[in-house]
Amino acid sequence: xxxxxxxxxxxxxxxxxxxxxxxxxxxxxxxxxxxxxxxxxxxxxxxxxxxxxxxxxxxxxxxxxxxxxxxxxxxxxxxxxxxxxxxxxxxxxxxxxxxxxxxxxxxxxxxxxxxxxxxxxxxxxxxxxxxxxxxxxxxxxxxxxxxxxxxxxxxxxxxxxxxxxxxxxxxxxxxxxxxxxxxxxxxxxxxxxxxxxxxxxxxxxxxxxxxxxxxxxxxxxxxxxxxxxxxxxxxxxxxxxxxxxxxxxxxxxxxxxxxxxxxxxxxxxxxxxxxxxxxxxxxxxxxxxxxxxxxxxxxxxxxxxxxxxxxxxxxxxxxxxx
Amino acid sequence: xxxxxxxxxxxxxxxxxxxxxxxxxxxxxxxxxxxxxxxxxxxxxxxxxxxxxxxxxxxxxxxxxxxxxxxxxxxxxxxxxxxxxxxxxxxxxxxxxxxxxxxxxxxxxxxxxxxxxxxxxxxxxxxxxxxxxxxxxxxxxxxxxxxxxxxxxxxxxxxxxxxxxxxxxxxxxxxxxxxxxxxxxxxxxxxxxxxxxxxxxxxxxxxxxxxxxxxxxxxxxxxxxxxxxxxxxxxxxxxxxxxxxxxxxxxxxxxxxxxxxxxxxxxxxxxxxxxxxxxxxxxxxxxxxxxxxxxxxxxxxxxxxxxxxxxxxxxxxxxxxxxxxxxxxxxxxxxxxxxxxxxxxxxxxxxxx
Numbered sequence: 001x002x003x004x005x006x007x008x009x010x011x012x013x014x015x016x017x018x019x020x021x022x023x024x025x026x027x028x029x030x031x032x033x034x035x036x037x038x039x040x041x042x043x044x045x046x047x048x049x050x051x052x053x054x055x056x057x058x059x060x061x062x063x064x065x066x067x068x069x070x071x072x073x074x075x076x077x078x079x080x081x082x083x084x085x086x087x088x089x090x091x092x093x094x095x096x097x098x099x100x101x102x103x104x105x106x107x108x109x110x111x112x113x114x115x116x117x118x119x120x121x122x123x124x125x126x127x128x129x130x131x132x133x134x135x136x137x138x139x140x141x142x143x144x145x146x147x148x149x150x151x152x153x154x155x156x157x158x159x160x161x162x163x164x165x166x167x168x169x170x171x172x173x174x175x176x177x178x179x180x181x182x183x184x185x186x187x188x189x190x191x192x193x194x195x196x197x198x199x200x201x202x203x204x205x206x207x208x209x210x211x212x213x214x215x216x217x218x219x220x221x222x223x224x225x226x227x228x229x230x231x232x233x234x235x236x237x238x239x240x241x242x243x244x245x246x247x248x249x250x251x252x253x254x255x256x257x258x259x260x261x262x263x264x265x266x267x268x269x270x271x272x273x274x275x276x277x278x279x280x281x282x283x284x285x286x287x288x289x290x291x292x293x294x295x296x297x298x299x300x301x302x303x304x305x306x307x308x309x310x311x312x313x314x315x316x317x318x319x320x321x322x
Numbered sequence: 323x324x325x326x327x328x329x330x331x332x333x334x335x336x337x338x339x340x341x342x343x344x345x346x347x348x349x350x351x352x353x354x355x356x357x358x359x360x361x362x363x364x365x366x367x368x369x370x371x372x373x374x375x376x377x378x379x380x381x382x383x384x385x386x387x388x389x390x391x392x393x394x395x396x397x398x399x400x401x402x403x404x405x406x407x408x409x410x411x412x413x414x415x416x417x418x419x420x421x422x423x424x425x426x427x428x429x430x431x432x433x434x435x436x437x438x439x440x441x442x443x444x445x446x447x448x449x450x451x452x453x454x455x456x457x458x459x460x461x462x463x464x465x466x467x468x469x470x471x472x473x474x475x476x477x478x479x480x481x482x483x484x485x486x487x488x489x490x491x492x493x494x495x496x497x498x499x500x501x502x503x504x505x506x507x508x509x510x511x512x513x514x515x516x517x518x519x520x521x522x523x524x525x526x527x528x529x530x531x532x533x534x535x536x537x538x539x540x541x542x543x544x545x546x547x548x549x550x551x552x553x554x555x556x557x558x559x560x561x562x563x564x565x566x567x568x569x570x571x572x573x574x575x576x577x578x579x580x581x582x583x584x585x586x587x588x589x590x591x592x593x594x595x596x597x598x599x600x601x602x603x604x605x606x607x608x609x610x611x612x613x614x615x616x617x618x619x620x621x622x623x624x625x626x627x628x629x630x631x632x633x634x635x636x637x638x639x640x641x642x643x644x645x646x647x648x649x650x651x652x653x654x655x656x657x658x659x660x661x662x663x664x665x666x667x668x669x670x671x672x673x674x675x
Contacts (some may be wrong), residue, residue, distance in 0.1 A: 045551075056577055096571060102427070104572040105670055106593050118582050150668040190533030 001073055001142030002029040003173055004053065009067035010124050011048060011057070013276070019056045022048050024229040028301075032171065035199055035206040037220030037237060039213060039252070041273045045229040046209050050175050053207075054088045055079070068313050072172075077111065090120045093166035097178040099158035103150040109161045110146035114169055120169035122168070133164040138194060156187035161257075173205045174198075192218055213256055217241045222309075228274050228284040231303060234311040245312045265321065283315065291316070334654050341650045343388060345643050350384035356433045356637045378433065390404040391643065395427040428552060429647075430640035434633070439644035450516055450625035454614065456541050457548035458606055464551045466599075469560025474587060476565065484557060491554030496547065501618035503547045513543045516622030546616050546623045552606065559602065570594070597668050604660020608653035 001171045011023035023045045025059050040046045051057045053069060055076055069076040071087060079087070096102040104112060117125040127146065134142030137160040159179060165258055166174055176195065180188035197221045199206055207219055216223050216237060223240045225233040225248065233246040244250045251269045271288040274280060280287050287297035296315060302315040357374055358365050375381045379390050403426075408420050429439040472484040507513035514520065518540050523533045567573065568591050576590040577583075615627040626645065635643035665671045 051574075054578065056574060085580045085582060087580070090579055094575070094578040096575065098571060101571040102575045104576070104590050104594070106668060108669075115581070116579050151670045162575075163573075169580075 002031045003072060004028070004030040004207070005070040006049070006053075007068045007069075007070065008174075009049070009069065010065040011052060012063045012065055013061045015060075015063065021065075021279075022062075022229055022276050024279075026112070026229070026231055028224055028231065028234075030205050030207060032172070033203050033205055034096050034222065035208060035220045037216035037223040038207060038209045038226060039211065039216055039223060040226035041275055043276060044226045045276075046226050047177055049226075050207060050209050051179050052076075053173070053175060054092050055084055056088070056094075069251065076171075087117060089169050089171070091171055092173045092175060093169060094172035095159070095162045095166050095174065095176045095179045098182045099155060099162045100150065100182070102162060103158055105150055106171070106258075107149075108146070109148055109150060109153070111159070113165045114170035125277065129168075130164075133168055134161075136198075137161075137164045138190075141162070154187075155183050156190060159183060159187075159191055163191075163198070167198070167202070170202075171204060173207065175207045175209070177209045178211070179208075180212075181210070188215075188244065195219060199242075213241065213252060225252070228279050229276070230284065230313060231311075232313045234303070236309060239310060245306065245310065245317065246285075247291045247316050248285045251288075252291070282303055283313075330654075330658055332648035336653065338647055338650060342391070342643055342647055345646045346384050346388045346391070346639070348354070349637065349639050349642060350387075352637065354637065355380050356639070358637075363384065387639075391430065391640075394430055396424075398428055401428075404406045429644035432633070432638050432641040434636050434638045434641070441630065442641060443644055443648055446624060446626045447630050449623065450614075450627065452518075452537075452541060453544055453548065453623055453625055454544035457552075457614075460545055460549035461556060461606075463548070463555045463602075465556035466560050469557040470564055470592065472557070473561045473568065474614050481561075484561070488554040491550055494550075496551045496616045499550055500544075500547050500617055503543050504621065508545055514540050518624060544587055544617055544623050547621065548617045553638045556599075556602070559599060560595070563598055564591060567591040567594045597664060600667060601660045603663065604656040604658075605653070606656070607659055608649070608656030629661070 006028045007153065008080060009023050009026040010021065012019045012021050026045070026049060028036065028049075028271045038046050038049065048057050048062070051154060052064075053070075053071065053076065057322065059249075062075050067077070071091060076084070103109065110127070113123050113130045113133060114127075117129060121129075139145055139157060139160050145153070145157075148163070153161065155314050161218060163179075166208060179195070180191050183191060190245050192215060195206065195208075199219065206219070208216070210216060218239045221298075223233075223235060223237045224231050225240075225246065227248050233240065235245070235247045240249065241253070244253050248269075248273055251267075254267045255306065257266055269288055274287075280297065282295075282297040282299055283289070283292075283301050286292040289296065293315075299315065301313050301315045303319060306317045328351050335336055339659060348369075355375070356378075357371055357380065360371060360374075372381070379387050382390075405423055408423050409416055411419075413419075431437060432442055437444055465606075472481040474571075475481055503513075504515060507515050519533065519537050523536055526533050562585075568587070570591070572594075573586060573591050576586045581590070614623075614625070615631055617623065618625040619625040630642065630645040630649075632638075633645060647674050
């Protein structure tokens with residue numbers, strides 16, 4: 001049984017005629033110890049998917065119309081609030097995009113980490129344990145930093161604090177929602193090294209959400225590519241990066257600038273991401289797809305396994321070849 | 323910290339000078355002076371009026387008047403003799419008394435009351451302080467919980483009725499509310515009308531329970547009217563601050579940690595939502611002692627506001643200037659307290675600069 005099993009998740013915002021569907025029939029699994037990369041452009045539904053794992057999306061306005069989110073076999077969507085609190089932080093921890101605004105500005109970082117310990121490992125809620133965690137995430141002179149306020153730290157240090165806070169409860173799944181987007185490139189690399197190191201040492205599962213394909217190849221075992229609320233391709237990371245199958249993934253790969261290649265115009269995908277609620281009919285990517293055919297706008301393609309453990313949502317693969 | 327304090331106190335000096343200068347200028351721009359009312363009195367001759375005006379320097383231009391006023395703050399004619407007589411008085415603590423007399427600025431005697439302005443102000447200060455303090459306790463005590471409640475239960479009937487009350491409170495002028503309160507007191511007989519206490523308590527011990535109760539009874543209605551005017555705004559402010567912080571990312575972090583909703587709201591969100599209110603708190607501290615002109619007048623409360631208004635109408639300039647300076651100093655002190663509170667509450671703010 002996988003640690004996390006999302007089955008056919010449908011998430012809508014609003015009600016009645018105004019309802020917009022942000023996540024449409026999403027299915028994902030993460031095994032114990034596995035790292036799954038979830039890739040997509042802004043607004044494709046990857047963040048709400050991540051928050052949905054512990055039902056952190058405010059509802060209302062959000063509404064789960066169908067599907068299940070099985071965490072260790074138990075459906076999160078049917079859980080009571082009191083049970084949810086034991087899952088949040090304890091089984092699933094989060095790191096967010098902006099460490100600067102995700103840490104509470106008026107509390108010392110040490111006390112924010114200790115708060116996590118008090119909730120989930122009360123017997124370990126001591127300064128020495130906080131210091132051990134700070135060491136674990138590579139903060140120099142943790143004995144001194146424990147009394148700092150978030151604004152006294154750099155972005156990279158703040159993100160390390162967030163990671164220490166997330167690890168405090170010894171979670172089984174770490175959800176990292178664009179953990180490096182707000183950091184500059186050298187710090188990005190450090191944080192990714194840290195995540196990779198922690199993944200090996202602590203044997204926890206990671207859901208890494210990003211729009212950066214380069215990051216994914218670095219640490220993910222498998223990658224799911226999302227477009228307009230749907231998973232369009234799901235494959236082992238190496239295979240996906242070497243030979244993307246879905247035209248959207250191919251276009252994403254083409255738009256990654258590469259070192260050594262002759263300088264020219266950066267490739268981009270024509271058109272813009274459709275707004276939530278204004279998704280095109282049929283295949284949602286067809287208006288921007290270089291390989292679109294007339295019937296792409298008619299039938300919604302299914303996500304099908306075209307090769308062992310490689311899933312693609314594109315009508316051409318259902319016929320065997322693109 | 324100490325440096326900050328000294329800096330702030332030194333900053334007060336030019337501001338107070340500017341405000342007093344401006345007050346003199348504005349008083350000069352109004353037609354007539356304190357003695358204009360006496361011109362129509364057939365018993366007072368023109369010569370006598372000129373004498374009086376000369377005595378108070380009202381025949382000079384306003385900047386000369388201002389110069390005299392500045393000089394008299396510490397170096398009035400006969401000050402040395404005054405200090406000598408203080409020294410010669412056979413009583414304890416004479417050194418302290420002389421120092422006090424030498425250092426305390428003299429704002430001049432009120433033309434109307436023939437008493438030192440500062441003395442008149444101190445007499446009324448206590449009444450105003452009690453009224454404003456009570457109003458502040460009422461306003462903050464009601465507005466903050468209601469604002470929090472409205473934010474937590476956003477768009478519920480609680481929130482809607484709170485915003486209804488707020489609109490009502492913001493749209494009824496204080497003067498009308500004061501009159502309504504008087505009507506209410508008159509028709510029900512539940513509250514006394516005007517004054518700080520009943521006549522029957524003259525000469526009774528200041529701190530005896532019945533007398534204090536009677537004072538409280540007199541205080542309640544004016545304080546409620548005064549509180550109503552600031553309550554609505556405060557409540558909306560509290561509500562919007564809390565709603566803002568509830569949308570903040572650190573609140574999501576707190577929820578993601580597994581904290582209960584109570585802790586999320588009252589520890590993580592509220593602690594941040596309070597900060598903007600501390601600035602408002604500083605300003606309301608200033609109002610504590612500067613008096614509430616409208617309420618004090620409508621409800622016959624013998625406070626500073628009424629004294630100042632009367633002084634203005636009479637063009638009793640020493641009293642006006644003293645009262646205005648008092649209000650200015652308090653506003654600055656309130657600001658200062660707000661800054662200290664904010665620095666204490668928000669670690670991102672540092673006082674030294």
